[in-house]
Amino acid sequence: MAQYPPIMPDMPVLLHGGDYNPEQWIKMKDTIWPQDMELAKKAGVNTLSVGIFSWSMLEPEEGVYHFEWLDEVMDMLAKNGIKAILATPSGARPAWMAEKYPEVLRMDAMRHKQLFGARHNHCLTSPVYREKVRQINTLLATRYKDHPALGMWHISNEYGGECHCPLCQDAFRKWLKARYGTIENMNDQFWNTFWSHRYSSFEQVESPSPIGENWNLALSLAWRRFTSDQFCDFYSHEIAPLKEITPDIPCTANLMDFFPGIDYFKFGKLLDRASWDNYPPWTGDERDKESALHTAIMHDIIRGVGGQKPFMMMESSPSAVNWHPINRLRQPGILMLQSLQAIAHGSDTVQYFQFRKGLGSSEQYHGAIVGHDNSDQSRIFREVSEVGHTLGKISEVTGSAPESKVALIYDWDNLWILNEAQFGNNENKKYIETVKDHYAAWKQLGYNVDMIDQTGDLTPYQIVCGPMLYLLKDGFAEKVQAFVEKGGTYVATYITGWVNEENLAHLGGYPGPLRNVLGIWDEETDTLDDTRKNHFTYNGKSYACKDVCALVHAESAKPLASYEEYFYQGMPALTKNTLGKGQAYYIAARTDRDFLRAFYADVAAEKSLTPLMKNLPDGVLCTERSGDKGDYLFVMNTQPEERTITLPAGLNLRTDEAMEGEYTLNGYEVLVLKRLSSYSLHS
Ligand SMILES: [Zn+2]
Incomplete structure (x- = not known):
């Protein structure tokens, strides 16, 4: 089992806090800032992210x-035992910069220059923008390098978007030349003799x-890769002075x-x-099942992006956000579920946007720990404080991580090209939905799942699932x-x-270089609209097929189920090689x-895996997270009604009670159980 270092070198505990924007309150700082510190301590906050959008106040x-x-602010945090996650301010720039240096402004795909x-x-x-960022990042690092509050760097904020300006066109051409060498080779790879x-x-x-080349899929894929690489390059530029x-x-x-917009697996390195x-859009009803699954796979993707180590939930809302179409209040218990779910998947932090709700501007009504009531008596403040208390109780999980024998592949290159490819259902190829379906099946069966992309190492796993890998990266088939x-x-x-x-x-038939491994020839693909279904029978049970039916010839593979309708009745719907x-x-x-649940249960049984x-x-x-101090089972009821489960023997870390056998979870209740095998009930 693996035990990883803490997120911040000298903070071997779960971190609790969030975005803190004291500069918005600078004209009331004598009253507000001391209140902030008192409220932060009451809520069990041990870290705050500062400086994220501070450029116009810093320069x-x-x-x-x-x-x-x-x-x-930094002195105040240090005095109150709170670590700062100090941001570089490149997420938003001051107006003077846009006015004086218009080149820092983006140009859209229609070649329109954007305004400030x-x-x-x-x-x-x-x-110019790179130099300005280098200057301010250097000044921040120089000024705070020995400050006791400095725990970590928060680089920019939510990198995203793209720019089509002349400078970016030039950079794109250089990127193409570096990748393809000659224009002749690029033309061949892009199949440019067409049209x-x-x-x-x-x-x-x-x-x-839209006013030029928008139909060349290889060009679009190259542009996505270039844009993603630009973020990698910009991030490297941002951290250079900090690392020094x-x-x-x-x-x-x-x-x-x-x-x-960014290949997070590449960026994560x-x-x-x-x-x-x-x-997540928690709604307080049955739909929270899907919200919980969606959040679960995202936590696992981010853990994968970080190399399966503990990661950080850098932001979450303590209550409703203000930007969903309908912003329902979080039901009691949801905040604890959302927070402990992050920990369950390997986050070592629970952080919010934001600490104190601003009085104006666009996130005026976004959930915050401290509301416009400025009170420690609000429901949200009390729930956040309870989360802080609970993170203290379960702190020994810090540095442990989920371990998995099952990996599921989600791949950005594949997403990009499937979003553009013209065949079958052009409204939605449902790549992400499909990956989520496979993930949901494993989670409903009770397994940890690691999320990787095609560049990931397969050797730690017994089962690897690669749904809809339309594009195979060089070397992937050999690895499989x-x-x-x-x-x-x-x-x-x-x-x-x-x-x-x-x-x-x-050339030579699908699934290309995986044909030998899978032992099939996938000759044609039928696309069904919502009015059509096919069926097959597996282990005596009938299952429906929807959307996509591939017409497959078993070569060395053995058919396990066959289609029951249409002209391809009798052709294999499931094969094993x-x-x-x-x-x-x-x-x-x-x-x-x-079907996926039934099938994966059999696949797991064949490998003698137990959930x-x-x-x-x-x-x-x-x-489950495992580390030096033990194995920690997290059991989460994602529904408002009670659910009865059967527990292994263990210690409930939230209540210090020994538990085993049948237990009824309240709505949204989360259990954190240290397994008996990793501690003694009698100690
Ligand atoms: Zn540009």
């Missing part, structure tokens, strides 16, 4: 710096645009929920800690073959192995989760 005019207020305003809207290529689209020089290439001046202070950048902002030959189980589905890393179709010591399955049609808990009731999820 109100070019070259004129005002760090005095931040000095005062909003946030996350700077050209990442602009030498007479061959370029004669890189200078002719423009980023995709404060080499021991970890850096993170807060990521977003299924954000398509640059992060000392992975972190993300979690805003080696994994299976050595005894692993690989599960693929319809729409696998159609194109290579450059989006060129595999044996290769070396392992197995490779092909699910030829999209099904509901009931963390058996017979989980509908709406109950579990995970």
Whole structure:
């Protein structure tokens, strides 16, 4: 089992806190700031993120710096035993910069220059913007390098978006030249003879645009990869002075929920800690099951992005946000569920946006620990305090992490190209939904799941599932073959192995280089609208097929189920191939989760895997973290009604009670159980 270092080197506990914007209150600082510290301590806050949108207060005019207020804030945090996650301010720039240096403003795909305003809207290529960021980051690091409050760096905020300005066009062309070498090679990889689209020089290439080239899928894929790489490059630029001046202070950048614009697995390799902002639409009813599953897979993706180490829930709302279409109040118990669910999946932090609700501007009514009532008696404040108290009770889980024998692949390149590819259902290929269906099946069976992408190491796992891997990256098929030959189980589905890393179709039939591993030829794919269903029978039970039915020939594979309707009646809907010591399955049609649950239960049994808990009731999820101090089972009721479960023997860390056997969870209740095997009931 693995035991990881704490998120901040000298804070070996679970972190509790959030975004803190004291500069918004600078004209009331003598009354508000001391109240903030008192309220923070009451709520069990031990860390606050500062400086995220502070540029115009730190440098109100070019070259004129005002760090005095931040000095005062940092001193105040240190005095109150609170660690600062100090931000670089590049998430929003001051107006003077946009006015004086228009090149820092983005240009959209229609080639319209954007105006000053909003946030996350700077050209990442602009030498002026990069220099301004380098200057302010250097000043921050130099000033606070020895400050006792400095615990960590928060780089920018929620990186995202794209810029099509001339500087970015030039950078894109350089990126293309570096990747393809010659324009001849790029034309060939892009299949540019089609529509007479061959370029004669890189200078002719423009980023995709509705007023230009918007139909060349390889160009679109290249642009997505370039944009994502620009964020990696910009992040590296941002941290360079910090790494030089404060080499021991970890850096993170807060990521977003299924954000398509950055390949987070690639970006994550640059992060000392992975972190993300979690805003599920809890509704207080049956739909919370899906919200909980969605949040669970995102936690697992972020843990995967960070190399399966403990990560950070950098933001969450203590109550309703203000930007969902309908912002329902969080039901009592939801905040604890949301907070402990993060810990359950390997987060070592529960952090909120934000500490104190601002009096104006666009997030005026976004949930906060301290509301406009300025009170410690509000329901939300009391619930946050209870979370703080609970994190203290379960603090020994810090540094432990979930371990899994099952991995599920989610891949950004594959997402990008499936979003563009023209075939089958062009409204929605349902890639993310499909990955979530496979994930949900494993979670409902009671397993930990690791999320990886195609570049991930398969060797720690016994079962790897790669749904809808339309695009296969170079080397991936060989890796799967080696994994299976050595005894692993690989599960693929319809729409696998159609194109290579450059989006060129595999000549010789699908699933391309996985044909030998899977032992099938996937000849054609039928697309069903909502009025049509096919069926197959598996282990004596009938299951419906929807959306996609691949017409598959079993070559070395053995059919396990066959279609029962349409002209391809009798063709395999599910196959199993044996290769070396392992197995490779092909699910030829999209099904509901009931089939995936039944199928994965059998696949797990074949590998003699046992779930963390058996017979989980509908709406109950579990995970387990393991570390030097023990194994910690988290059992979460994601529904407002009671659920009865059967527990293994263990110690309830929230109540210090020994527990075993039948137990009824209240609505939204979360149990944190240290397993008996890892402690003595009699000690
Ligand atoms: Zn630009």
